[in-house]
Amino acid sequence: MTGATESTSPYLVSTDWLAEHLGAPGVAIVDASWHLPTANRDGAAEFVKAHIPGAVFFDIDAIADHATSLPHMLPDPVAFASAMRKLGVGDGMKIVVYDSVGLFSAARVWWTFRAFGKRDVAVLDGGLPKWIAEGRPLAEGEVIPQPRHFTARLDHALIASVEDMREASAKAAAPGGPQIIDARSAPRFRGDELEPRPGLRSGHIPGAHNLPWGNLVADGRLKPPAELEAAFAAVGYDPARPVVTTCGSGVTASILALGLAVLGRDAVPVYDGSWSEWGMRPDLPIAQGG
Structure with missing residues (x-):
């Protein structure tokens, strides 16, 4: 396939772009990897083993409304803002979301940020598989982010x-x-x-x-x-x-x-x-x- 969507949509960023902006203070990199139970994969555990440098892990099931039996429903704005503060994702940052499949759960987290009022958010085209295939750097281990203020307002x-x-x-x-x-x-x-x-x-x-x-x-x-x-x-x-x-x-x-x-x-x-x-x-x- 062609890479036509890389440069024409604000909702996708290329691996080249992200590589050039690694470590930039205004860019938040979010690993949104999530898998169906049948996949027998643990996104959080895989993140610890290998992730894009500077990324934080967004747990779809944890950052959710726990007052319902429905799976990973949106939390309320206060809870979401608190979770993003702890992840170091703050106001005014460009948010880049990826997952370990290529394109699966990243879109859900892209939509979640937009549902809470964030517009400067994009999905990494090709995700972690493309990043790895290109021989780009990886980091491992737990991440302790610097807390940042995050304002969440639901866009109904x-x-x-x-x-x-x-x-x-x-x-x-x-x-x-x-x-x-x-x-x-x-x-x-x-x-x-x-x-x-x-x-x-x-x-x-x-x-x-x-x-x-x-x-x-x-x-x-x-x-x-x-x-x-x-x-x-x-x-x-x-x-x-x-x-x-x-x-x-x-x-x-x-x-x-x-x-x-x-x-x-x-x-x-x-x-x-x-x-x-x-x-x-x-x-x-x-x-x-x-």
Whole structure:
């Protein structure tokens, strides 16, 4: 694939750019590595063994709302600001997020920062795998950051609630109505495959379209804009209509939001609860099939 997205989008930075800015006081490097339980990988442990110099580790499951049984839901602004202060991520810094897969959980943390009002945040194109493949420096061991002040203000335009999704589903078939795009695999979307989390029904939100997140990624990198446009067009996406993204637990939905941001649609809400919430609610309708 080409590197077209490296220089054309403010939401992606290249490994060359990051290498030139290692140690810069105004740049915060955030390792957002997170893995599904089935992967048998520990992002925090892997961070200690090897990370980009100057990076801090963002634990998606720890920096979350612990008052709910839903996985890694956004915390409240006070809790988030406190967590970022401890990580040394402060106001006025450019935030660069990466993960150890290439492009997976980094998009979720990119969206999280934006949901708390930060705009100067980008994903490292190719992530840690590309950095390592290029023979760039690595650090190891625990990190003790210098605390910095962080101001967090929720941007509700980027966050979809279950009530927002209920309304979007009801209006999806209307002319000019909202579009719901689901990033899960096709078998999960259709309801042909059991959900990985126990207790969830199988299927999707009525009116949703399916665009598996892997269709936007090649070799751990977001595809070039022309290929992103084709992928969204293939599922009937209309840039003139409202759109919201969803998935299993709000992680891969953020990849769709990142792809849309690269295409110029930079205020796409993500359904934070996603199927982990909708699928467990017997009062909410579900659809099955293509």
